[in-house]
Amino acid sequence: MKLPLSAYCHSLRPMLTIILALLLLAAGPSVWASPGEPQAAGMLVTWDEHCPAPPEGARVALDYAATIWGGLLTTPVPIAVRACWSSSVPAGALATGDATSYVRNFTGAPLADTYYPIALANALAGQDLLPGDQEISLKFKQDANWSL
Incomplete structure (x- = not known):
């Protein structure tokens, strides 16, 4: 599910909040189960x-946001994130994920015939x-004013 974010940003803190929200939405529910020994998620940006x-x-x-978020999740499988500085972000949005x-x-998989976002599926499968x-x-919208 893509979430357009239509807030105008004038500082680094809102950008970090947006990044954390996008990472969370893209990965799936915040309840992570791991068949292996729990460990902080490695976020590879x-x-x-x-x-x-x-x-x-x-x-x-x-x-910085990926480090914070990765420290909150438990999974034996690193989460790879692809980021793009783009002019093709929808109007009214600062970023999409x-x-x-x-x-x-x-x-x-806890439920048969149920689709899971790949990061969550990896965590559940342990691989x-x-x-x-x-x-x-x-x-991320390249022509937005991301600075103070």
């Missing part, structure tokens, strides 16, 4: 090379179900 280069402040803000895929009927793929995709 990669900026898409096909998008314009983001300003350093945006990189730092996303890395979504799971890159949804899977069902995997080992460890990377789609190795090499990112689990979350984020787009």
